Amino acid sequence: MSETTPAGLSRREMITDSGKLAAAATLAGLSTGGVFAASDDTLRVALVGCGGRGTGAAVNALSTKSGPIKLVAMADVFRDRLDFSYKAISHEALGSKLAGTVEVPEEQKFIGFDAYKKAMDCLKKGDVVIFATPPAFRWVHFGYAIDKGLNVFMEKPVTVDGPGSRKMFKLGEESVKKNLKVGVGLMCRHCDARGELFKRIKDGQMGDLTLLRAYRQAGRTAMEASPPKPAGITELLYQVKRFHSFIWASGGCYSDFLIHNIDECCWMKDAWPVEASGSGGRHYRDKMIDQNFDVYSVEYTFADGAKLFLEGRTIPGCHQQFASYAQGTKGSAVISQSGHTPCYARMYKTQSMKSKDDLAWEWGKPEPNPYQLEWDQLVQAIRKDTPYNEVKRGVEASLVTAMGRLAAHTGKIVTYDEMLKHDQELAPGLDKLTFESPAPLQATADGKYAVPMPGQPVKVNGKTVKWEY
DSSP states (O other): OOOBOTTSOBTTGGGSOGGGGGGGGGGTTOOOOOOOOSTTSOEEEEEEOOSHHHHHHHHHHHTOOSSOEEEEEEEESOHHHHHHHHHHHHOGGGGGGGTTOBOOOGGGEEESTTHHHHHHTTSOTTOEEEEOSOGGGHHHHHHHHHHHTOEEEEOSOOOSSHHHHHHHHHHHHHHHHTTOOEEESOGGGGOHHHHHHHHHHHTTTTOSEEEEEEEEEESSOTTSSOOOOOTTSOHHHHHHHTGGGOHHHHSHHHHHHHHHHHHHHHHHHTSOOSEEEEEEEOSSOTTOOOOOOSEEEEEEEOTTSOEEEEEEEEOTTSOOEEEEEEEETTEEEEEESSSSSSOOOEEESSSSOOOGGGEEEEOOSOOOOHHHHHHHHHHHHHHHTOOOBOHHHHHHHHHHHHHHHHHHHHTSOEEHHHHHHOOOOSSTTGGGOOTTSOOSSOOOTTSOOOOOOTTSOEEETTEEESSOO
């Protein structure tokens, strides 16, 4: 499953190609709203990164109900992607529901690696910017937003390596000192049903949690598998466009897809794991040139010895499961059952989680969409000037996810502290990229890229690296 808009449309599907513009019509039932930022009570929004996630986030922003709001600027490195996103958001199918919320003149549509600055320059202090570019660019864009005094919504993950995590921790502290409101797109944390389950676990209704299990087993997903680069596009732009396929850009499919299951399990445990060990491999990549494994199996260990077992797979034709579970000394629970939303959270008196006779509690009613809730809550915090900053937790979730990825890619046990202190910056100099820059990862003569080799050093860009990629 993919992340969805309030109308149920996948954020990725929204911008698959311009021929699917009619999909925007499914947004017709959305409501309007806004936030407070400037003297006229209108919150101005800039969208940086106009793919499916960015388009979905912009629609969620414009669907808040606490005051006037307008999308006023957009930025991307691909003109066609920006154009489709603009059309999807402002299409006439939205009718009066979002009427008047999209005011992006041509001169405020920016293309290029420096376009993020130009889009944010269209805002005033207290407005909000959406970051939905490949995750590697988060620290670059976030630093500029802090300098401008802007509130932020950023998609997950927010870091992909140790150096980036350290930068984001520091930037997060700076944003707190400046009283900026920052949301991170780990929307499961805003789910009412999961929230009630968490409260019951904290109340001791399941005893001590000793085991958590998470599964995201599907077929090919988004852009995790990529064919050889076609003619007519540079290596840099191909890697940015297909960012799920490249570790430097997104942390690969492990960091980008599995972070939600990892985060919701750690939420229920109310702790972050201290180490990870893992395995994985490539089996069916055929002629694909991406860096991802087909399967991942990771064991996370918490400080008290409890375990989180994570299974990831992107192989067509296999059993599919998208769920997370918790097991304690007094019972068990379904954290999520069939994707991100609805989660169908419930608790059982036993470990089997099968018989209704063993049911101890269930949410059992419609679940408000967490994609919209996270925006409603961010907007409310901006209007009421209440504390709201998810950066630290977002970095922690991203770091723990990268820890598991690194363990699987290297075949080593990796601790939380080792991941944080790890000195391999996967893509140095991202703040200086231009269209003429070489890609952070160079293809070999046969057009393929270095892939993780557990237990062995890997040659990347002609150099042998000790760890990953």
